[in-house]
Amino acid sequence: MNSLMARLQSGKGYLLSAIIVAGLQTVILGTIIQSRASILNNGAEVLLKTAPVDPRDFLRGDYVVLNYDISSVRVQTVSGGIPAEPGEHTLWVRLKKQEDGFWTVIESSFHHLPPLPETVILRSQPFYSGGLAAGDSIRVEYGIERYYVPEGQGKPIEEARNGGNVAIAVRVSPAGSAQIRGLLVDGKPVYDEPLY
């Protein structure tokens, strides 16, 4: 080990170190990009109604907060029981298209849901739940709660969101990961969302 490190820290070895470090970063970034692009490309499409501030992330810039109708899941839809003990849980929800074109929760479960035709299964992010006494709905996030916009351009979208005219098109992978495909105001996309 020591001789290996010593060899790395000399002339040519530094080059190898550089290739390892830069290569590792490239692989990580490439993996994330590819995993997201593949959902965009192959995922099942659902349209979600947002019940929509101009916050700013230090690293990712301005974004619009998105709060979905499906973000609060009614307890009556839960099948297979609610875990009694407090702890970290994941909720799977089954979405079905309504007559108005938006998708809504028809079933949810703390266990894997089997796929059914004309429905899409979405997996929530792990969240802390205090157990049975959860009230009549469960708040969950899906990792699609932010829409990043160019600096200073969040206001018009927010106004439209507050007017209830914003919808989000989402692609969902077979494993239930959600990926925002586009933001629609009055049914029209505001920004191009290329695969890469």
Next chain:
Amino acid sequence: MYRGRLERDLSLWVGKGLLGQETAGALLAEYDSRPASFSLGRVLMALAAVLLAAAILLVVASNWEAIPRLIRVGVILALIWVVHLAAARMLARGASAAASGLLIIGAMSFGGAISLVGQMYHLSGDEQTVMYLWFAIATISAILFRSGAVAVVAGFLSWASFAVYLENYDTHWIGLDPWMAPVMAAIVIGLVRYTGAERARHLAYLLLIGWLAWLYTLYEEIAVALAFAIGGMAAFVLTALPTRSVASLVRSAGAAPAFYSFLVAAIGFLLLHIEIEDGWRLVVLGVATLAASVLAIALHGRDNGAVRYLAYTTFAAEMLYLASVTVGSILGTSSLFLFSGLVVALVAWIVIRLERRFSANAQGEGA
């Protein structure tokens, strides 16, 4: 700091004829040639690198539409490759200051790149994972290039990661993530030992102390405060033990372990004072705090200035506090100060005797 004192002492010794002028010059030159010693150029280079990296991070955050995002990803990836390859060339040539700067930019750019991807795909809720990945990359880079500068970056990233945790979970303890703060502190200390970035050690210790303070906010109980006081003092005494394995580990870490373990104990005593306000328990606590300060001075006061001043401060604060709470009347205050004066005189006598023993020991070792 140290260089100034060294120079003063050397000229004093030269003046007294203990040391030749040439030897003094040679000693100072040897100190200046150490890579860890302060070099203005090196520091400015690191600052420039931090500024450049911040510029990159902010360009990403601005989500600038003029550049298509695939090009943005391409540019930042190209930047990562260029700075690492250039750093490798610089190191091979021996230009270590420039290499450190480039490596800082490389480690910081990864955070920009991964944020850019998050922005492209509108990801949310993955901030903690991003911080883990970023810290891991900085750690790997610090190890492979044996770079103290990147070890410092890793130290700051460990703070950022803990801050992201506290924000995401609203400062509650959930799951296993809270353990990452002490794990990262241990990794940073490992990096410090491996890369020789001595000053970065404080980043790890401060993270640990912040983490402990957070634990106390979770369980505001006397037991936790008591654990800080007792655990801190136990660790402190451990640093003073002459056992060979402990001693060599502690000595190579300098003044930090003794100081920070005593700081934890002092914080514990402070919290205990908030919990315990009167009665015989306050008297016991007061005496214990004073005794701990005296013990600290006795064990490390001679060689460790930081411990000495913290112990003085603790001692003085405790005296003032006891004077202000336990007595109601002027006569009561007076008798307390009389008593305190006698106690301090006794302590002084003990300390003087201890110091004599120290110097006798030192001479014994020298002989």
